Amino acid sequence: MSQIALNRTVWISSAKGAVLPIATLLLVMLMVVPVPALLLDIGFITNIMISLAVLMVALNVARPLDFSSFPTVLLFATLLRLALNVASTRVVLVSGHEGSDAAGHVIEAFGSFLIGGDYAVGLFVFAILMIINLIVITKGAGRVSEVSARFTLDAMPGKQMAIDADLNAGLLTPEEAKLRRQEVATEADFYGSMDGASKFVKGDAIAGVLILVVNILGGLILGTLSHGMGIGEAASAYVLLAIGDALVAQVPALLLSIAAAAIVTRVNSPTDLSGQITSQIGSARAWTPVAGILLVLGLLPGMPHMIILPAAALAGFAAWKMRKSEKSSAAEAAEPEPEPSPSAIGWDEVSDDAALGLELGYGLIGLVDERKGAPLMARITGIRRQLSRELGFVIPLVRVRDDMSLAPNSYRISVGGVVVGEDEVWPEDLLALDSGDLVDRIDGRQVKDPTFGLDAVWIAPAKRAEAVVAGYTVVDPATVVATHLNQIVQTAAAELFGMDETQKLLDALKENAPQLVANLTPQPLALASIAALCRALLAEGVPLKDFRRIAEAMADAARDENDPVQLIEAVRQRIGALIVQTLVPVKMPLSVVTLDAGLESLLNQAVRTGREAVHPIEPGLAQRIVQAVGEIAGPLLNQGRRFAVVTSPVARRALARLLAPHMPDVPVLSFLEIPDGKAVEVVAVVGGETHQPMLASEVAA
Template identity: 40%
Template sequence: MSEAQSKGYLNTKQKLEASPFLDKLTKRADVVLAVAAVGVILLMIIPIPAVMIDFLIAMNITTALVVLMVSLYMDRALDFSVFPALLLLLTLFRLGLNVATTRMILGEAYAGKIIESFGSFVVSGNFVVGIVIFLILVLINFMVITKGSGRIAEVAARFTLDAMPGKQMAVDADMNNGIIEESEANQRREDIRREADFYGAMDGAAKFVRGDAVAGIIITIINILGGLAIGFFQRDMEIGQALQTYSLLTIGDGLVSQIPALIISLSAGLIVSRAASEMEMGREFAGQMLMHPRAGFIAAGVAIFFALVPGMPTFPFLILGSFLGWVSWKTNQSRKEKIAQEKTELVEATKGATEQDKIEDYLFVDPMELEIGYSLIPLVDKEQEGDLLNRITQIRKQQAMQMGLVIPPIRIRDNIQLKPNDYVIKIRGNEIARGEMRMGHYLALNPGTATEKVDGIPTKEPTYGLPALWINRKTKDRAENVGYTVVEPTAVLATHLVEVIKNNAHKLLTRKDVNTLIENLKADNPTVVEELIPNLMTVGAVHKVLQRLLKETIPIRDLGMILETLSDYAPMTKDTDVLVEYIRYALSPTITEKFVDEDGKLYALTLDPSIEQTLSDSAQQSSRQGQFGIVDLPPQQINAIYASLSKLVDEMIASGRQPIVVTSPTIRQAFRRLTEPVLPQLIVLSYGELLVNVQVESVGTVALQAAKEPALA
């Protein structure tokens, strides 16, 4: 189940499948919708009886109430993505009803019991009162709700479109780092697209509501004037009698039309003005308004003060003030009790752990650990909606698929010796990386497309060391709109974990893991395993080969191909370096696919021919002495190579490319050993490891002097 589904964010099809009755009920909904649309058109043309008008008016009011309730109970705007189209149909339905009731009012001086009841009971038979109430409803709808929700929809549509690139990049980053699966990434991309379409449609749909309000005023004026003319000239009524009869019917018609219109406008305002939430709006309102008991105490005190003011009604203010004070007191007490309970549980857990600790427990070293400061504990606390544990599970699955390595469980513990916002990643008890995070903030990265600066706390992105900002929730939307890539804290830590795992996978692979992988392969391909082990190589020797591959981020998922290659060449040599080079040639499709760009080209650095020749001569001399992949150059030459290479690598990283250098096959191993101490992140490939159809695009040449051709593609 994806993260969105676990939070209840299901699409319409999934919700229908979850309720067989609802699924069955909506099987022919498309036919019903088509008939309803045609019926609305016919409503404007064909006269209908008063009984049918009463039924349609009741349907109009009930439908508006259903829409209002759905808008109150939904979690996010996309849960009601059909609302813009529904708004158009309901607006057309109300206008059709207005035409039908106008025809009956002017033709028969009667329009059904509902309109008559609204005209007599609701406004007490006084058409002046009715006109005032009608105008108030129209003004509330037209000037307040509709105008405000229309502006919100307009701004939301613009900001949503502006934020789409940043959101898409964040989804791609999460998927590439193994935080989410491809299916969930596709669902998130679809939600982003639908969200933009929805707010764009809502921007236009708001005009329907405003037009409906204007049409209601015009229709009411026409009905009154037309009724006076028909009553006086055709029905021989007195002016007063005609005004009383037709005005009451018209006002009743206007009220039964404007009340559903007001409800629909309110629903539109609620939909466009709320953000995504994990609870219904009612609970969210209550929770946020009662979140601060001190504010409730102050408001209760003011209400009780008004109750004591001479001339003020004592009873209402006293009841409201007392109730508000009691709710605030209970909220405050409940919060204190929960804090005390958590402290007690923490003390008991610490005491129990101390009693159960054994000296032998301290001798065990965890393969991988994550230590966090106490401020970061909510990341792993499910009761506080922390999802780091779920993300780590996804990371382990993703790395198993990509690298062919089963990542051991990652032990997470809090460390009071760390700063509250710091975390440390350890492998076999040794610190490998550390970083800082701020809860309640987001990490904003400028990919070079930001149009303006935003306020935040300057920092370094922990994985790649890029300049970044910690921004608060209020600044998040603005940062996305101006072009920043905004990442939540959990994703920042998960990305750092992924990179640490990739760069240190060879340290995590144990001999026991290798034996398990071999046994699993033996069940499907026993021939290759029995041919190699133990006749030609031991498990330990295979372990060293796999470690060397992982150290250069080469996947070992195709273990069958690796063992077959070892079986072919192990009889000729037992040198691990030589065997690794043979395996890399065999894995050329995997290596090519891993490092080529989306356009099918490999963007990489190349070596100046003079450097190639110098390294080749030195490597061959070492090979004759029985040392494969070793170069012996003067320090001045090595430093010149480092200086030229470092500059080009920095330029590649700044342009968003992975630093890669391509060499001739004879010096690949030697150049890798030469650069590894200074540039461990540099990928060194040889032309022999690449498929013949791959085009290598040189973005710079490493020379003993200044780098040549530094421009990056």
């Protein structure tokens, strides 16, 4: 049964795809092949039906792009009408002398019933329809289409930049940004097509006039010369059929012109055109003056009182109903929401899914108050954008809220619900940081900088110039909080990265390297394994900016390693150049601290012996290593000098875990992670003496 259903689905899809080519072929046949009057009647009724359907769709869409196929529909509807005109012209000129029903009953009805059989009246009616269609509706719609197309194309760069800005700020996911870019492109294509489609409508109206003239002149000539009719008899027969033919074509043309005008003059709205107009003109303030003016007109002498006064009463009744409805809506909006029952507990009270949180005491609310410029929010957005670029994934939104349990000037930063930082700032003061090279001291509230632990002092804004002259670095309270948040986010990058972020990185990579992603996941590595590898890299300060190269390293390493720990080390060795370039520029040597050969051998032996242990190094030895590396690292860090501790691949992970809690800014590399051509300067040896610069291959040896 499933195979039968599949075959049926394929057949239906193929049949739908063949409708348009077959319809186009029939249009061509209508122009070149003689058709009987019955088929003409069917064609004219179909034309009117299609025009009405298009008009109804145009009136009910909420925005123009909801009917994006309208330009193409307009083209084929115009071609259908012109094909019918050609076919009816052939029938009128060949068989017009046979009577009023020679060209079908539809043309006869339009020629006899609608204009009373008087072709002079028909000419005037047709002329009025042409003026309305060509001069008013078509010309206006064409002008609106032209201006809309121009403005839409001019606005495209700005819209694209806005989408990129929202994407960089984390307000949009890559999928949402892609959809919005497609919508902007579709909007430009639509209005450009409508600018051209409006020319179809105008050309169709002009063609209607020319076809009428041809039918009248041709009928008079053929009637008098070929069929021996008098000029009056020929005019009565042929002109009546020609006008009926013109009217039966111009009615659907007028409907399509109205549809085109309605589409191009629409403004995006959540409701259809009827709802939009009703909501905007249904105002009591508009209809009350209307009722008053009509009442005054109805009381003037000589006016048709029995017509104007009921109209005034109707307008007054409408205004009263609208005012009543507006008061009811305002009362409903003003009603306070019912307070929840004390026994009711919501999920939002027991869970918090924010990855990053910033809680402020009530004294710091001014830092996020939009009326005061919200300086802290602007800095948080800038931090997220900058860190997203540096780390290679979008940093999640920071949920900022007040907490009455905090001291007025206190703030608290949490990651995944765990508080990782808190301090106090004074929103009306400035923080002066001791740069270590002060000319003079300044009085104020002595504190420690929450980010770097530097000596600092809170001062009044009036003392800014004095503090700068004394050698202090002066920052505002919003910058203090934002800098603290920046440091915490950098430290907790691995905790902010999960499987959702991993999937987004893979989806973005799949667009440019589909085979790489196909050979990486789900085999040999599952999504959870890739996420764990990425978190391990982020935990040791390795960004994911060049995710393609990292993914290639993962796919390559996964062929040789199954153990998760060894897999991480294998990946690090393959992206060693990426790791090293985050430490020093390309042309500068990498400053390293190495271990004495005896100590290196001791570490390797400890790791091999306690392979399953989290910390395999003996506590006493571990303490001496931390102390020795700390004595070497302290002066280097105070100088702002970047360096790395280099050890063997076997001991690298254990040594990195040992040093991370004490010196998180000191990376630990293995010899195999340093590119062979990279110059290395050994600044110290734990248990030995400082050496001169040498190549990485020499250090490894």
